[in-house]
Amino acid sequence: xxxxxxxxxxxxxxxxxxxxxxxxxxxxxxxxxxxxxxxxxxxxxxxxxxxxxxxxxxxxxxxxxxxxxxxxxxxxxxxxxxxxxxxxxxxxxxxxxxxxxxxxxxxxxxxxxxxxxxxxxxxxxxxxxxxxxxxxxxxxxxxxxxxxxxxxxxxxxxxxxxxxxxxxxxxxxxxxxxxxxxxxxxxxxxxxxxxxxxxxxxxxxxxxxxxxxxxxxxxxxxxxxxxxxxxxxxxxxxxxxxxxxxxxxxxxxxxx
Numbered sequence: 001x002x003x004x005x006x007x008x009x010x011x012x013x014x015x016x017x018x019x020x021x022x023x024x025x026x027x028x029x030x031x032x033x034x035x036x037x038x039x040x041x042x043x044x045x046x047x048x049x050x051x052x053x054x055x056x057x058x059x060x061x062x063x064x065x066x067x068x069x070x071x072x073x074x075x076x077x078x079x080x081x082x083x084x085x086x087x088x089x090x091x092x093x094x095x096x097x098x099x100x101x102x103x104x105x106x107x108x109x110x111x112x113x114x115x116x117x118x119x120x121x122x123x124x125x126x127x128x129x130x131x132x133x134x135x136x137x138x139x140x141x142x143x144x145x146x147x148x149x150x151x152x153x154x155x156x157x158x159x160x161x162x163x164x165x166x167x168x169x170x171x172x173x174x175x176x177x178x179x180x181x182x183x184x185x186x187x188x189x190x191x192x193x194x195x196x197x198x199x200x201x202x203x204x205x206x207x208x209x210x211x212x213x214x215x216x217x218x219x220x221x222x223x224x225x226x227x228x229x230x231x232x233x234x235x236x237x238x239x240x241x242x243x244x245x246x247x248x249x250x251x252x253x254x255x256x
Contacts, residue, residue, distance in 0.1 A: 087240045092215050101219050108212035111205055118202045122195070217245035224248075 020030035031039075071082050088096070095104065143149065218240065225248065228234050233251040240246035 084239075086242060087246070088218075089242050092211070092218070092242070095215055096219055101216065101223060104212055104216045104219060108209055108216060111209040111212060115202065115205050115209060118198060118205065122198055122202065214243060214245065221245050221248060224250075 017032050018030075020027070024030075071084075073080055073082060139149075225234055228250065233253065235249045235251075236246065237249050238247040
């Protein structure tokens with residue numbers, strides 16, 4: 001009987017949906033039943049989703065708290081996610097993933113020795129961490145407090161007021177111009193360039209030593225956390241960022 005049913009179906013005419021007539025071709029593609037079915041299912045799913053969201057909004061507790069409320073906000077009616085500052089920079093990640101604590105500690109000690117050697121050779125006249133000296137004048141008018149008036153009081157040029165050392169007056173500059181030759185002036189300029197180059201190198205090495213210290217602190221904290229993993233004795237106090245390591249607190253443990 002089953003074979004007869006199959007044979008009977010083989011002689012049936014296949015149902016074909018008509019195409020768009022030529023007179024209505026300007027209206028576009030003629031929707032078929034499969035297209036309608038897909039559109040209807042999509043409409044029903046969106047309708048059910050809106051119905052569920054409407055029900056959740058009606059049943060929501062206005063005093064309900066969620067931690068995501070802290071990490072997001074509304075600005076001009078638009079929802080934005082608050083971005084936390086990155087804890088690691090790209091250079092810190094590369095060094096932490098490729099080297100160990102001993103290597104970073106060794107490189108930091110090398111940088112500190114070079115910094116001490118440079119500081120011993122320089123007089124530290126223009127270093128940024130040196131406190132700025134102040135010279136206060138009390139004047140009766142704003143015109144008397146201008147840079148030209150201050151330069152006139154110091155008997156120097158207005159361009160030299162920002163110098164914290166070796167600020168010559170006009171009389172000494174005239175004498176120097178008479179006494180020194182062009183070769184001496186070139187030598188002084190070369191010496192000034194070398195001094196500036198040394199100060200720039202000192203600043204770079206100080207910054208490098210500071211970065212190595214930050215990386216060393218982060219790696220040390222991570223190593224200590226791995227040691228106490230699973231014991232439940234570590235509490236995070238402060239998140240880390242690109243300039244400082246995270247702060248953790250270990251529970252007091254009595255040593256035998």
